Amino acid sequence: MEDLQLWDFRLIDFVDVFLVAILLYYIYRLVRGTVAVNIFIGILIIYFAWRLTDYLNMYMLYSIFDGFMKVGIIALIVVFQPEIRKFLLLVGSTNIAGKKGLFRDFKFLKNNDQTSTDVEAIVKACTKMAASNTGALIVIERNNNLDFLTNTGDEMNILVSQPIIESIFFKNSPLHDGAIIIDNNIVKATRVILPVNNEKNIPERFGLRHRAAVGITEKTDALALVVSEETGQISYLKNGEFVMFKDTDDLIKKIKDDLR
Numbered sequence: 001m002e003d004l005q006l007w008d009f010r011l012i013d014f015v016d017v018f019l020v021a022i023l024l025y026y027i028y029r030l031v032r033g034t035v036a037v038n039i040f041i042g043i044l045i046i047y048f049a050w051r052l053t054d055y056l057n058m059y060m061l062y063s064i065f066d067g068f069m070k071v072g073i074i075a076l077i078v079v080f081q082p083e084i085r086k087f088l089l090l091v092g093s094t095n096i097a098g099k100k101g102l103f104r105d106f107k108f109l110k111n112n113d114q115t116s117t118d119v120e121a122i123v124k125a126c127t128k129m130a131a132s133n134t135g136a137l138i139v140i141e142r143n144n145n146l147d148f149l150t151n152t153g154d155e156m157n158i159l160v161s162q163p164i165i166e167s168i169f170f171k172n173s174p175l176h177d178g179a180i181i182i183d184n185n186i187v188k189a190t191r192v193i194l195p196v197n198n199e200k201n202i203p204e205r206f207g208l209r210h211r212a213a214v215g216i217t218e219k220t221d222a223l224a225l226v227v228s229e230e231t232g233q234i235s236y237l238k239n240g241e242f243v244m245f246k247d248t249d250d251l252i253k254k255i256k257d258d259l260r
Helices: 011-031 036-055 059-079 081-092 119-131 162-168 208-219 248-259
Strands: 136-140 154-159 179-183 186-192 223-227 234-238 241-243
Touching: 036 059, 119 136, 119 162, 119 223, 119 234, 119 248, 136 208, 162 186, 179 208, 208 223, 208 234, 223 248, 234 248
Parallel strands: 136 179
Antiparallel strands: 136 223, 154 186, 179 186, 223 234, 234 241
């Protein structure tokens, strides 16, 4: 019994485990809802199998898993290139003391589970603009700071409301070109120029607004809403992918869930 050191658990060991848990949590958030989540789970299984075979002295299996772990890191960088970029953006834009703090996503540390962004007003504005075939591109900021894009447009500080969004994208408005960026229920910039994704194959019926929405949601963890000027269709994009929804209520629920 003296050989078992179950209670020899130092404070630094607790910090080590806690930091690893945070790291895994943020990695999971980045790949959640994408095909990469299956790869992430597969990597965890292989890692635990690697550690288990080492502990049980299963030399042949351990050598196989060990070779994979040593060489596989190069393949992982290629496979997870978009996710690694998002993770580095997340780390670089983290402000521990601010609203984008390190612990903002841990619900058990918060009393209020509701998002501060008026999602209903945004979706209602999109629905009304869709009825009149008014084109719009709305980007909702999450963890990754998008200040590097605001200087491509006009910086604003306007509280989000349905009339405000509709007036911005009104066809005769000088602000209707480009995208708007919403952060914490504030329109922080209008006429923003977003990076357009020309590599990903998307249906030809989608234009530059949709390609820009794919680009920004693929490079960052932002959410994007697009109203097609040609068809009046509303599209919701996350992680560079189109998210399907049944109706406006379902769309509102999906956005709220993604903002939490």
